Amino acid sequence: MKKKTNTNLLWQLFTSMFLLSSCTFGGGFVIVSLMKKKFVDEKHWLEEEEMLDITAITQSSPGPLPVNASVIIGYRMAGIPGSLAAVFGTILPPMIIISLISLCYEQFRTNTLVALALQVTRAGVAAVIIDVTLNLASNIIAMKNYFYVALMIVCFLAAVVFDFSAILMILSCLMIGIMTAFISSRKECA
Amino acid sequence: MPVILQLFFSFMQVGMFSVGGGYAAIPLIQDQIVNILQLMSIEEFSDLIAIAEMTPGPISINSSTFVGMQLGGVPGVLVCTLGCIIPSFVICLSLAHFYYKYRSFSGIQTVLASLRPAVVALIASAGLSILTLGVFRDGVTTVANIQYVELSLFAVCLFLLRKYKVNPILIILGSSVVGTLLYLFL
Numbered sequence: 142m143k144k145k146t147n148t149n150l151l152w153q154l155f156t157s158m159f160l161l162s163s164c165t166f167g168g169g170f171v172i173v174s175l176m177k178k179k180f181v182d183e184k185h186w187l188e189e190e191e192m193l194d195i196t197a198i199t200q201s202s203p204g205p206l207p208v209n210a211s212v213i214i215g216y217r218m219a220g221i222p223g224s225l226a227a228v229f230g231t232i233l234p235p236m237i238i239i240s241l242i243s244l245c246y247e248q249f250r251t252n253t254l255v256a257l258a259l260q261v262t263r264a265g266v267a268a269v270i271i272d273v274t275l276n277l278a279s280n281i282i283a284m285k286n287y288f289y290v291a292l293m294i295v296c297f298l299a300a301v302v303f304d305f306s307a308i309l310m311i312l313s314c315l316m317i318g319i320m321t322a323f324i325s326s327r328k329e330c331a
Numbered sequence: 332m333p334v335i336l337q338l339f340f341s342f343m344q345v346g347m348f349s350v351g352g353g354y355a356a357i358p359l360i361q362d363q364i365v366n367i368l369q370l371m372s373i374e375e376f377s378d379l380i381a382i383a384e385m386t387p388g389p390i391s392i393n394s395s396t397f398v399g400m401q402l403g404g405v406p407g408v409l410v411c412t413l414g415c416i417i418p419s420f421v422i423c424l425s426l427a428h429f430y431y432k433y434r435s436f437s438g439i440q441t442v443l444a445s446l447r448p449a450v451v452a453l454i455a456s457a458g459l460s461i462l463t464l465g466v467f468r469d470g471v472t473t474v475a476n477i478q479y480v481e482l483s484l485f486a487v488c489l490f491l492l493r494k495y496k497v498n499p500i501l502i503i504l505g506s507s508v509v510g511t512l513l514y515l516f517l
Binding site for chain 1: 346347348349350356378381382383385386387388389390391392393396397400401405408412415416418419420422423424426427428430431434438439441442443444445446447448449450451452453454455456457458459461462464465466480481482484485488489492493499500502503504505506507509510511513514
């Protein structure tokens with residue numbers, strides 16, 4: 142019985158990632174938004190904060206973000222076999238699609254219909270990310286901790302106005318986090 | 332050393348040193364494939380980047396698949412993508428292990444709490460840049476460049492997501508089909 146549920150879980154990990162990966166145009170944060178919807182809101186496998194922590198870890202590790210996130214989520218749900226199932230689901234769709242396209246890439250690259258479909262899909266992808274952002278941001282605001290709200294606004298401005306890189310931003314916030322942890326532990330001792 | 336083994340180690344280096352998303356990987360792949368191994372010309376490489384951007388999936392997986400297919404068929408694909416993901420696998424498994432072991436400690440909680448606003452901000456800025464590219468012609472933000480089909484498509488999608496919690500996969504596929512049809516018949 143245990144074995145059966147485990148196989149079922151691995152299959153769910155694989156199929157979820159296969160589906161998400163097939164639809165992820167335009168960078169790692171698109172798939173993070175989709176993963177948040179799938180694993181936090183729909184399947185209730187992860188807590189929202191956990192998903193954000195995982196994103197921070199994947200963003201600061203080398204390698205493709207969706208692969209990194211699949212490794213961690215797979216590990217969380219079913220250990221190393223879970224990681225393998227999730228990663229396999231993530232890399233299979235691009236492998237199949239690119240293998241097929243590489244046979245006739247000149248026609249694909251210059252096809253106007255493909256270019257058009259790609260351009261309009263951005264509107265839908267943007268809507269998905271903005272929807273997830275609104276949920277995440279409102280939860281940070283609902284914590285009623287002005288420090289974190291301010292940190293979020295500063296980071297957003299740094300990314301949009303000053304083109305601050307993601308890895309630098311996470312490292313800076315890591316420093317800030319270590320300092321706050323240090324200060325609050327000093328307060329507790331005093 | 333056989334080409335296929337060279338490719339494996341090349342893509343392993345790409346996987347190991349590309350920190351911070353797809354666009355960090357492009358110069359690394361270029362260095363390995365065009366400059367060091369000379370398996371592709373720079374023109375072929377720019378085609379590859381164009382295609383990688385037009386198809387779903389991480390850019391380094393896309394390019395390792397493309398290079399592998401061009402140079403060694405299906406076995407080439409397997410070797411290149413495996414090389415690319417092995418470093419991620421090892422590093423992220425170790426990080427995941429430590430995260431789940433120590434995350435309940437209060438000190439670690441405080442540290443993680445300051446990372447979360449940064450992640451939300453990063454997701455927000457990614458959303459904003461895709462929105463800009465989608466709604467404004469060539470991503471140039473002036474009133475004259477607003478593309479009204481995309482703008483209305485975005486508004487409808489966001490409304491469906493917020494109000495009716497429509498499945499995001501449906502939204503992405505739907506926007507692609509409806510948008511293309513609108514352009515063809517308007």
